[in-house]
Amino acid sequence: MTAPSTAPSTAFPPASYPIGTPGQPWGPAELAQWRARQVRQRSYADDVLAAVDALRPRFDVTSYGEVAYGDEHYALQAIRPHAWVAGLPTVLVTGGVHGYETSGVMGALQFVEQHGERYAGRVNWLVAPCVSPWGWERIQRWNHDAIDPNRSFRPGTTVQESAALMALVAQVESLHGPFAAQFAAHIDLHETTDTDESEYRPAVAARDGKAFEPGTIPDGFYLVDDTENPQPAFQQAVLQAVARVTHIAPPDERNEIIGSPMTEPGVIRYQLAAWGLCGSVTGARYTTTTEVYPDSPRTTPAACIAAQVVAVCAALDFVLASSH
Numbered sequence: 001m002t003a004p005s006t007a008p009s010t011a012f013p014p015a016s017y018p019i020g021t022p023g024q025p026w027g028p029a030e031l032a033q034w035r036a037r038q039v040r041q042r043s044y045a046d047d048v049l050a051a052v053d054a055l056r057p058r059f060d061v062t063s064y065g066e067v068a069y070g071d072e073h074y075a076l077q078a079i080r081p082h083a084w085v086a087g088l089p090t091v092l093v094t095g096g097v098h099g100y101e102t103s104g105v106m107g108a109l110q111f112v113e114q115h116g117e118r119y120a121g122r123v124n125w126l127v128a129p130c131v132s133p134w135g136w137e138r139i140q141r142w143n144h145d146a147i148d149p150n151r152s153f154r155p156g157t158t159v160q161e162s163a164a165l166m167a168l169v170a171q172v173e174s175l176h177g178p179f180a181a182q183f184a185a186h187i188d189l190h191e192t193t194d195t196d197e198s199e200y201r202p203a204v205a206a207r208d209g210k211a212f213e214p215g216t217i218p219d220g221f222y223l224v225d226d227t228e229n230p231q232p233a234f235q236q237a238v239l240q241a242v243a244r245v246t247h248i249a250p251p252d253e254r255n256e257i258i259g260s261p262m263t264e265p266g267v268i269r270y271q272l273a274a275w276g277l278c279g280s281v282t283g284a285r286y287t288t289t290t291e292v293y294p295d296s297p298r299t300t301p302a303a304c305i306a307a308q309v310v311a312v313c314a315a316l317d318f319v320l321a322s323s324h
């Protein structure tokens with residue numbers, strides 16, 4: 001593996017967004033314009049549900065709800081081992097909270113396919129591979145209502161994707177024991193792409209009636225820890241494993257990654273619960289959000305998926321080592 005670069009990947013020029021009036025938040029007309037631009041580009045049924053169906057002989061598959069927009073209905077499914085053993089640590093793995101982030105969805109499915117049986121009987125793992133199926137099909141960060149599900153994991157949320165996953169977590173708690181005792185870890189699989197800067201951040205600024213401030217995209221894999229519950233040893237265990245598969249993102253000249261101070265090599269911290277992020281849903285001791293950069297010339301889509309799988313395995317290995 002080549003040595004990490006010392007600069008972020010790409011600087012984008014200031015952008016204007018083709019919907020809305022600068023300085024004015026969107027109303028119903030602008031939302032309708034945005035929604036009309038969202039074209040179905042791939043199939044959740046073919047890409048995700050078919051892959052889950054192929055795993056049914058080997059694992060339990062649970063339908064944990066449905067996302068419905070008009071006449072479009074998407075069954076939400078989760079996978080776990082046949083044997084759910086009392087007293088074992090429980091780990092939640094989520095992918096596709098942002099539907100456009102391909103390696104998170106494929107990485108979650110590939111983890112189950114390649115490694116699920118190896119951890120069954122040692123860890124009660126639960127995988128929700130695609131939290132936002134409408135976004136998967138449109139290769140879109142937001143849901144149908146131009147809302148980011150990964151800012152919507154809050155009590156009483158009306159965002160369908162977020163509410164369904166929170167209900168799944170609550171169901172595990174009610175069936176299998178105290179909340180904090182059940183979930184040892186949660187690893188949420190994400191990507192940071194060039195379109196974050198060229199499309200989605202300009203769209204957020206336009207939607208909210210704010211000025212777009214251009215930034216940079218880090219070149220490489222990094223992790224997001226919880227400001228309120230930092231676990232640096234856990235983060236480094238995951239990064240050390242991933243570094244064998246793809247490169248770790250360096251900080252920029254301010255010692256930041258995507259605008260946040262780097263607290264340890266390859267790690268930044270967010271306030272997961274305060275921001276309504278998916279990583280807060282379990283209250284687990286160990287949480288991390290992965291971020292790969294599939295647009296880097298130094299990696300490939302397959303390597304990014306492999307990095308997600310390795311990250312999940314490293315997280316499970318850390319939990320197992322910590323429970324002894």
